[in-house]
Amino acid sequence: MSYIAGEMMEPMRAANAAAGTHGIVLAARQVSGAEWDSLIGGFDEVCQEQMHAFASTRWPGVGQEPVVFRRGGAIVGGALVMIQPLPLRSGKMAVVKWAPMLASANTPDAGTLRAAMVECLVKDYAEKRGMMLSVLLHASPSEINKGYLALRERGFKRGSTLLFPNRYLVNLRLSDDELRKSFHQTWRRQLNKAEKSGLEFERVEAGEIDAFKTLYASMTERKQFPDHSAYETLDALMALDEPLRPELFFVRHEGETVAGALVFKAGERAVYLYGATNDKALPLRAGYFLHWHAIRWLRDHTRAQWYDLGGTDGFHGLHQFKTGMVGTAGVIRPVPPVLNYATSPWAGFVGNAAFAARDVIQHTRRRIDWLMSSKARPDQAPHVWDAYLE
Structure with a gap:
C-alpha cells in the first residue's frame, strides 16, 4: 500500500x-x-x-x-x-x-x-x-x-x-474462576498457600509513595539485582493527574507492609512498573497474593485488556514466575x-x-x-x- x-x-x-x-x-x-x-x-x-x-x-x-x-x-x-x-x-x-x-x-x-x-x-x-x-x-x-x-x-x-525482549501479558478480561484455571499449577498452588497466610491487599494513595521507596531500596540491596529501570522517574509519575498517575498497591501482614507494586493503568494495556518486598514476603508468598489482587483490581476498575508484566532482564526465576502468571490465557511475545x-x-x-x-x-x-x-x-x-x- x-x-x-x-x-x-x-x-x-x-x-x-x-x-x-x-x-x-x-x-x-x-x-x-x-x-x-x-x-x-x-x-x-x-x-x-x-x-x-x-x-x-x-x-x-x-x-x-x-x-x-x-x-x-x-x-x-x-x-x-x-x-x-x-x-x-x-x-x-x-x-x-x-x-x-x-x-x-x-x-x-x-x-x-x-x-x-x-x-x-x-x-x-x-x-x-x-x-x-x-x-x-x-x-x-x-x-x-x-x-x-x-x-x-x-x-x-x-x-x-x-537482549531479552520477551514481554509477559496477562489477559485481564477473565472471571476469577477463569483466571485461576489459567495460572500454571505451581503458580496456583503458591497462591492458595498465600491466601491462608493472613495477608491483606490494599490500594493506597500516592502520598504513601515514601513507604514504597523504603521497601524498594531494601529489596534491591537484599536481592543484589542490577537495576536498569527508570526508577528515577518515580516522583514525576506520581505527581501526574488521573488517569496517567500509576496505582500503588500494598500487601500487609499483621499491620506490616511486606510487598508493594506500582502499576500504570491508563489505556488498554496496564503495565507493571515496579515491585518491592521485604524479608517476610517470600515465605508468605506475598508476591502471588499481590499480583492476583492487582489483576482483579485492574479488571474491575480499568478498561485495560492486558496486564504487561514487563521483561526479565535475563533472570530465569522471573521468567518462571511471570510465565506461571501469564498461564494458558495470556501470551508471551517479544518486543521487535x-x-x-x-x-x-x-x-x-x-x-x-x-x-x-x-x-x-x-x-x-x-x-x-x-x-x-x-x-x-x-x-x-x-x-x-x-x-x-x-
Whole structure:
C-alpha cells in the first residue's frame, strides 16, 4: 500500500495520506509537554514512555517534540518524538518509542490510520529535516506483529534488538474462576498457600509513595539485582493527574507492609512498573497474593485488556514466575527490533553508527557489572527472533 503526503506547514503541519479509495487527511501539530500529557490520558494506546513527564526525566539531554494528529478536527493519535543529538555534532536522530499511538485502537481503519501517521513522521523528520527516524514498537498480543511488518514494507530497516525482549501479558478480561484455571499449577498452588497466610491487599494513595521507596531500596540491596529501570522517574509519575498517575498497591501482614507494586493503568494495556518486598514476603508468598489482587483490581476498575508484566532482564526465576502468571490465557511475545528509516545516506550512516556504539557500550557495561560486582547475574538464554520477522 502506498501513501502520498503533502507539504508540512507551521504551526498546523498538514499532511495528506491517500491509498486508493481509503484516502486519509491528517493535520499534525506540535504541542507543549503539559498539553500533550493532558491529551493522551484517554488514548487506547497510551504508555508511560510516551509521557512527557516520564521522557523528560528519563532522558534529560534529549529534545521532546509531542505531535498530535487530527482527522476532521478530531484527535486520532499522536507521537512523542525525541530528538537525539549525535556525537561530534554529526547530526540528530528522531526516536519514537512505543508509537505512534492511536486514540482509538478499534476503528475499522486503524491500520491505515497508523500508517498515515507514520507517513507524516517520515515526511517531516526523514525527508524534510534529514534525520534518521527510529521506531520501537510494543510487543503485540497477536502472534504476528503487523505493525512491524507494515514498517518493513514501508522501507524501514531492522536495527538493534533487546537482549531479552520477551514481554509477559496477562489477559485481564477473565472471571476469577477463569483466571485461576489459567495460572500454571505451581503458580496456583503458591497462591492458595498465600491466601491462608493472613495477608491483606490494599490500594493506597500516592502520598504513601515514601513507604514504597523504603521497601524498594531494601529489596534491591537484599536481592543484589542490577537495576536498569527508570526508577528515577518515580516522583514525576506520581505527581501526574488521573488517569496517567500509576496505582500503588500494598500487601500487609499483621499491620506490616511486606510487598508493594506500582502499576500504570491508563489505556488498554496496564503495565507493571515496579515491585518491592521485604524479608517476610517470600515465605508468605506475598508476591502471588499481590499480583492476583492487582489483576482483579485492574479488571474491575480499568478498561485495560492486558496486564504487561514487563521483561526479565535475563533472570530465569522471573521468567518462571511471570510465565506461571501469564498461564494458558495470556501470551508471551517479544518486543521487535528497532526499525530505522533515512532518506539521507549520511543520516542513515551516523544514526546506525550511534546505535551500534550504544549497543557496544551497554553490553560492555553489563558484562563488567556481571564480572566485577556481587550483584546477581542473568541466567536466561537470549531470545532468538523468528524467521518471519527477518
